[in-house]
Amino acid sequence: MQSSDEFFEDLNVAVKATDCVENDFFAAVRSQQLSVDDVQKFADQYYLYIRTFPKILAGLSHRVDNEEIRKELAKTVVSELGGGGEGGMGHYKMFENACAPLGINIAEAGTIEYLPETTALVEGIRTLFLEGSIEAALGGHYTIELSGLPMIKSLYEGFRPLPGSDVESLEYFYLHLLIEREHVEWIHAAVEQATGGQEARDEIRRGALHIAELLGNFWGALHREIVQQPVAA
Known part of the structure; x- marks a missing residue:
């Protein structure tokens, strides 16, 4: 069986080869192709994801018997909700503040019609974290965090030059x-x-690649609907 380092190295390669780490939407955002109207469409879809994730992750933490694993998951839950020395503001609220100076009023989570890929992402995370094996859920969470920094870097480059963005509003990024x-x-x-064993490692990898696929589909849908902007028949 592979060593732990070899396992993570292979897992990282597999996840980074998917569209959740680099994709056409990130490239378009970095090249500043999005208008404020485009950002409104993006924000409404993205907000559902970031608004529901901490609650789902807390549910996974509740399912875990291993106290060391629960402790690590709890760190992220607390962080997402603004604890841990981050000023007490939930990350979703910081994102609202990044959008507000642009004149963007984000739709409250669950109140609009979402792209099928947005719903599939959120429901896929919920099902995996709350009903799937613990190992697969941990793998899915690993993918979300591993792809987080490339995502934030791209979104920052898109928000930074927009009229109204300033140092204070960009705190989220x-x-x-x-x-x-x-x-x-x-x-x-x-x-x-x-x-511990090969079966657990297979489940971790399965969960990681499942969420990678859902994230890749989500970003692909945003690129299709916002950047490509298909002309109605």
Whole structure:
């Protein structure tokens, strides 16, 4: 069986080869192709994902028997809700603040019609974390955190030049540029606790690649609907 380092190295390669780490939507955002109207469409879809994730992750933490794993998951839950020395503001609220100076009023989560890929992502995370094997759920969480920093870097480059954005409003991005590596370290420690046998490792990889596919589909749908903007028949 592979060593722990070899297992994570292979897992990282597999996840980074998917569209959840680099994709056409990220490239378009970095090249500043999105208008404020485009950002409104993006924000409404993205908000459902970031608004529901902490609650789902807390549910996974509740299911875990291993206290060391639960501790690592709890660190991310607390961080997402604004604890851990981050000023007490939930990350979803920081994202609202990044959008507000642009004149963007994000739809409350669950109140609009979402793209099928948005719904599939959120429901896929919920099902995996709350009903799937613990190992697969940990793998899915690992993918979310591993892809977080590339995502934030791209979104920051898109928001930064928009009229109304300033140092204060961009706090959401500055914070995540600093803490995403910690989030990866925490879930890495949690996953490492669950890598005892080959069956567990297979489940971790399955969960990681399942969420990678859902995330890739989500970003692909945003590129299709916002960047490509198909002309109605």
